[in-house]
Amino acid sequence: MADGSDRSIKLYHYTFSPYARKVLWYLALRQLPYAEVKQPPMLPRPDREAIGVAYRRIPFLTVGKDVYCDTRIMLKKLEELFPEGKIGATTPDGQALQKLLEIWHVEAGLFVKATQTMPSDMPILKDPKFAKDREQFSGRPWNGEMIDRNRPEALAYVRGAFSFLENTLLADGREWILKTKQPMLADIEAVWIVHWLSTLKGALPQETFSKSSFPKVFAYINRFDKAVQSAKSNGPQPTTLDGKTAADQIFKSGFAEKEGAIEDGEPQNLRKGEQVEVFPTDSGFSHRDKGILLSLNSDEIVIGLENGLRLHTPRTGFRVRQVNSKI
Missing domain, CATH: 3.40.30.110 (Glutaredoxin)
Structure with a gap:
């Protein structure tokens, strides 16, 4: 300081x-x-x-x-x-991967696509006040018709993200992205969108995003959850x-x-x-x-x-x- x-x-x-x-x-x-x-x-x-x-x-x-x-x-x-x-990556390769995961989720548009997977019948999406707030926030229309129109393409994009994690970063059976003994900042950058969607009722159709289709991703989400809950229980x-x-x-x-x-x-x-x-x-x-x-x-x-x-x-x-x- x-x-x-x-x-x-x-x-x-x-x-x-x-x-x-x-x-x-x-x-x-x-x-x-x-x-x-x-x-x-x-x-x-x-x-x-x-x-x-x-x-x-x-x-x-x-x-x-x-x-x-x-x-x-x-x-x-x-x-x-x-x-x-601190839990940020310390090696050049680790720092590069951590940064690229951050860019992929935020600047390259994965989060925007993830928001478009929300089903239009979610109660909060039917709230006129919430819809107006989000229209002012995004500068775009926010209604059921727009959500339903964008959803199939968004689901395809998000499925690609699940496939990337399943078949590249987690393919070798590692527990954590940087092969560390505990989750690091790179794991937060990797998991936050798939974790969020896995807890959002109706966002991920079972026929497209099953645990049998993406076993490593869902196991990773569960493993991360347990690590965070343990840290919360033992911390201030x-x-x-x-x-x-x-x-x-x-x-x-x-x-x-x-x-x-x-x-x-x-x-x-x-x-x-x-x-x-x-x-x-x-x-x-x-x-x-x-x-x-x-x-x-x-x-x-x-x-x-x-x-x-x-x-x-x-x-x-x-x-x-x-x-x-x-x-």
Whole structure:
């Protein structure tokens, strides 16, 4: 930590978010103490507004006065800020595979296809408020007809993902992706979507995704589940905070890391200290955070919010630009 101040972790999430599960699993496997601030599955989220954050996606995480948006940067920062006992890959080959699994699931579109496997008769998909929220979130129509139209192609895509795991990464009978003695970050990156779909009633038709067709994948999911449950049982239990208490603690904290700088050769020619806005480019893009540009490199964008907090996002999948820019 940069200044020896509060290092407490706070995770804003709702229980059935598949992205939140990634972080919850990580925290359990690392046995890191944290507090959770439970959120509703759709807007409004006044707890987010209480700390001045426009970013609308779930989860997001704070360490001190630093706010981390997007699970890719959350897991990266937890590895860096709490290095003792970290579970990220350490060899070049392992790091490459871990990163490629992350890209495959998030940036290459596997998650989007996975969401399209949900059957249209799921109760939450029939909720008009939820449908409207997701239309605003994604910028696309969200209705039963659209879901039914996209589902067969999505199932074919996801079946390809199951086949890849079954016939390549797990084909030699390994327990864990990097042939370790326990699950690592690479396993979280590999398992989270197939795990989520296996628990989502009606998402995976039995005739297409049976345990006899993909025995290694389903055994891997079960093995991972048991490891996480064991870690949860033997580790610290999270505390639960209401939004006001969490906000009060955050504003009284110090920063988790040093401010940073603009990387040499930055192609956008943005300058430290100028007013910028930051937002995701694939979903939730109408909710834009504005602040002072503090740090910018190929991996990360950091801005200072007006209230004194620092907001961190990945560079990939996010846009940073001068306020009022048309670009």
